[in-house]
Amino acid sequence: xxxxxxxxxxxxxxxxxxxxAAIAMGLAKKGHKTAxxxxxxxxxxxxxxxxxxxxxxxDFINVINGEASLNQALIRDKNCNLLYILPASQTRDxxxxxxxxxxKVLDELSKDFEYIVCDSPxxxxxxxxxxxxxxxxxxxxxxxxxxxxxxxxxxLGILSSKSRRAERGEEPIKEYLLLTRYDPxxxxxxxxxxxxxxQEILSLQLLxxxxxxxxxxxxxxxxxxxxxxxxSEAGQAYADIVARYLGxxxxxxxxxxxxxxFSKLFGGKK
Amino acid sequence: xxxxxxxxxxxxxxxxxxxxxxxNNDIVGIEEALEKKVxxxxxxxxxxxxxIDLSEINKHSKxxxxxxxxxxxxxxGFFPVGIRGGNEQQNQQARELFIPxxxxxxxxxxxxxxxxxxxxxxxxxxxQAMPATKQETINAIPPRPVYVAATLVTQPVRSGQRIYxxxxxxxxxxxxxxxxxxxxxxxHVYNTLRGRALAGVHGNxxxxxxxxxxxxxxxxxxGDYKTxxxxxxxxYRNPVQIYLQNHALIITEIV
Numbered sequence: 434x435x436x437x438x439x440x441x442x443x444x445x446x447x448x449x450x451x452x453x454a455a456i457a458m459g460l461a462k463k464g465h466k467t468a469x470x471x472x473x474x475x476x477x478x479x480x481x482x483x484x485x486x487x488x489x490x491x492d493f494i495n496v497i498n499g500e501a502s503l504n505q506a507l508i509r510d511k512n513c514n515l516l517y518i519l520p521a522s523q524t525r526d527x528x529x530x531x532x533x534x535x536x537k538v539l540d541e542l543s544k545d546f547e548y549i550v551c552d553s554p555x556x557x558x559x560x561x562x563x564x565x566x567x568x569x570x571x572x573x574x575x576x577x578x579x580x581x582x583x584x585x586x587x588x589l590g591i592l593s594s595k596s597r598r599a600e601r602g603e604e605p606i607k608e609y610l611l612l613t614r615y616d617p618x619x620x621x622x623x624x625x626x627x628x629x630x631x632q633e634i635l636s637l638q639l640l641x642x643x644x645x646x647x648x649x650x651x652x653x654x655x656x657x658x659x660x661x662x663x664x665s666e667a668g669q670a671y672a673d674i675v676a677r678y679l680g681x682x683x684x685x686x687x688x689x690x691x692x693x694x695f696s697k698l699f700g701g702k703k
Numbered sequence: 704x705x706x707x708x709x710x711x712x713x714x715x716x717x718x719x720x721x722x723x724x725x726x727n728n729d730i731v732g733i734e735e736a737l738e739k740k741v742x743x744x745x746x747x748x749x750x751x752x753x754x755i756d757l758s759e760i761n762k763h764s765k766x767x768x769x770x771x772x773x774x775x776x777x778x779x780g781f782f783p784v785g786i787r788g789g790n791e792q793q794n795q796q797a798r799e800l801f802i803p804x805x806x807x808x809x810x811x812x813x814x815x816x817x818x819x820x821x822x823x824x825x826x827x828x829x830x831q832a833m834p835a836t837k838q839e840t841i842n843a844i845p846p847r848p849v850y851v852a853a854t855l856v857t858q859p860v861r862s863g864q865r866i867y868x869x870x871x872x873x874x875x876x877x878x879x880x881x882x883x884x885x886x887x888x889x890x891h892v893y894n895t896l897r898g899r900a901l902a903g904v905h906g907n908x909x910x911x912x913x914x915x916x917x918x919x920x921x922x923x924x925x926g927d928y929k930t931x932x933x934x935x936x937x938x939y940r941n942p943v944q945i946y947l948q949n950h951a952l953i954i955t956e957i958v
Contacts, residue, residue, distance in 0.1 A: 583862055586879045590861030602709050605858075634879065634897075636859065 435468075435543040438550045439568035439606075441592075443584030445555030447576045448613040451649055452671075453552035454482040455660040456572065459675030461516035462660075465547040468507065470538075471521035472564040473554035474529060480520045483510060484656025494522040497534030503541055512661060517546075527560040535563050557591060566597050570607045570678075573637065576614050577626040582634050585610075589635070610637035611674065616645045617690035628688055641674035643667050644687040715869070720752040720784060723776075726759050728767040730775065737779045753781040754805065758788025769796040851888070860884060860898065872902075880920060889913070901928075903947075912945040913957070927952055 440453040450473075457469035470493060471479035480486040485508045491501035496519070503519075510516035519538075522529065542549050553564035565571065571592050575585040592606050593599060599606075612631060619625040628642065643649075648665030652658065660675070662668040666687060676683045725733065741748045753776060760767050769789065776783050786797040787805035794804050851870030860866055860874060862881030872886035875893050882898035884890060890902045892914040903910030903925040910924055917938055921930050924947045935954060942957045 583881060586862040587881065589859070590864040590879075590882070593858060593861065594864065633895075636877065 435539075435546045435549045436570065437539060437543075437568050438548060438570045438572060439553055439565045440550060440572045440574060441553040441561065441565055441588055442555065442574040442581070443557060443561075443588040444576070444581045447574050447581055448643070448649075449555070449574050450478050450482050450552055451653060451659065452572060452574050452611060452613065452643075453550050454479060454658040455668075455671040456675060456678075457548075457550040458483075458510070458513060458516055458658040459660050459671055460548045460550070460679075461510070461513045463675060463679060464515065466515045466517075466545070467548040467550065468517045468519060468542050468546045469550040469552060470519040471552050472530070472560050473552065474521045474560060475523065475526045476554065477521040477523040479552050480508070480518060481656060482653050483518055483658060485510065485518055485520075486656070489520045492520045492522040493538070494525050494529045496538055497529070497531065503538065512657070527554070527558060530560060530563050532563060532566060536567060539567050557587065561588075562591070562595060565592055565606075566595070568592075568596060568606050569598075570609065572609050572611050572640065573635075574611045574613055575631060575635070577612060577616075577620065577628075577631055579626065582626065582631055586635060589637075608637055609640035609678070610635060611640050611643065613643045614645045615642045615687065617688065621690060639685065640677055641670055642685065642687045643670040643674075718752075720754050722754045722756050722787070723781075724756040724759055725767065725772070728760055728765040730771060733772070734775055734779070737776070741779055749780055751781055752784040754785040754787060755783055755789075756787050757790075757793055761788060761790050761793075767793070769793040770800065773800055773802070853888070854886070856884075862898070886910070899923075902945075908947050910947075913943075915942050917941055917943045917954075922952065922954075924952060 438456070440449050440456065442449050453469055457467050460467040469479065469483075471477060472493075473479070474494060480489055488508050491506035493506070495501040496503055496506045507517040507519055510518060539549060551564045551568065554560040573585050573588060575581050589608060592608060596606050598604065610631070612628060615628070616625055620627045628639070632639070644666045646665055646667035648662050649659050649667050652662055652665075659665060659667050660671040663672070670687055673683050673686065727733065755772065755776070757767065757769075769786070773783050783802055785803050785805055786793065789797060789804065797804055853871035853873055854866070854868035856866060856872070856874045857876060859876040860878040860882040862879045865883045866872065866874075866885065868886040868888070870886070871888040871891070872884060873891045873893070874884060877894045878884055878892055878896045878898040878900070880897040883901070884892075884898065885901045885904050887903065887905045887907060889910050890900050890912045892900070895916040895918060896914040897918045897920065899921040900912050900914070900919055901923040902912045906925050908925040912922055912924065917934075918940060919931060919934070921928055922934075922945055923929075924945065927947060927950055929952050938954050938956055943954050944957055945952055945954050947953070
């Protein structure tokens, strides 16, 4: 049986798709056969981040409707042969997703894969609800700002009440916090919520902090998951997160600013 | 995969049932009236559940045999499912027939009957040779308290979630901003309260709110409320209790 991970947030633009791509790639790189599914039907993005948009023939909705087999729709990643992508449909909307259809696809994937990463769309509508419904673990992606934290809190409420595990009275979904776009310097200046501020409201198990980094945008535009950029802080942070998730002991980094005395004095560039 | 689906589940729900108020203890008259009514709309009354209200009869201290009236109703085609406003003897008869007693209504009725009819009952007791001791024991029985179990919540109450308790509500975890907790009784939050807390929602002015770390968006007792803007900054982030005094919400620190 595969472990199903939902990457969710409520709010848009916080880094769900970036995180989904990085985490899925990270798990595959560690030797686990992983599938990543784009639930953002109508606003297909995941294939762009993973650089496979030119190889999309069939999509998630085709599989749900029985118009294509799962093997026809799954795209094998060119960087790692243990990673497969199930892209969203760009021409349909979220109404095309059905609980039964999603359940069937996940069941079939479960037979063959170790991890299934569900990239949730923003909002709390059908697409987001179906992305989390079957999950075993939830990665709650949050930016250190108040509206993102509030939306994550709302999402946590939905995770604990509207998932299959909740409906069946099983062990609840395991929830992890991923704090993205964190800038210790701005936290110090009081311009950004600190990790403690966020945790005071959410009180979740922290899986990792991803520092604000230019490499994220560069990687997205190049269609290469940022986790493959081992020199970048964001890439290292995602690698840490995958290691921590797999049970490795890995101290948290990027909480404190590492800029030295001189750069602070002269306000050097980041 | 272990099959740990629950076998059953309790849910609260509201049902509608007609109430039959009896004004007279004339069984023959009641039967005639009922049959007339049923004839008007036989389909509507067929197998209809029914709650029998005896408060009017008992107000005028008329004797009625509850067993007899139940048998009559069943014969006409009703399902008696409850009794309200019955006296001790009628309630006992109802229990033996496995018919539930509406206790809330029973309480209020008992009090009204006691206050209004005490002298009258005493006089009648004389004239009808009712044993005085029995009358006394009936009046001496205190109204049975209505016990509603407290609701316990151990998970965090997240933004957008609502919790309603028909008795007291005890929350062991935090209540997030944008969450709403409501109780007909008291509210206890042994953690941070950031959302809305409404106690005594059915008008219980004696209800109180207790919380460990007061950061609420809104607090209300029996409809009187304050928003965070009006809350005293001194009690902010402190353990407090909130109660109602002459329609004013009083917030005091718990030392």
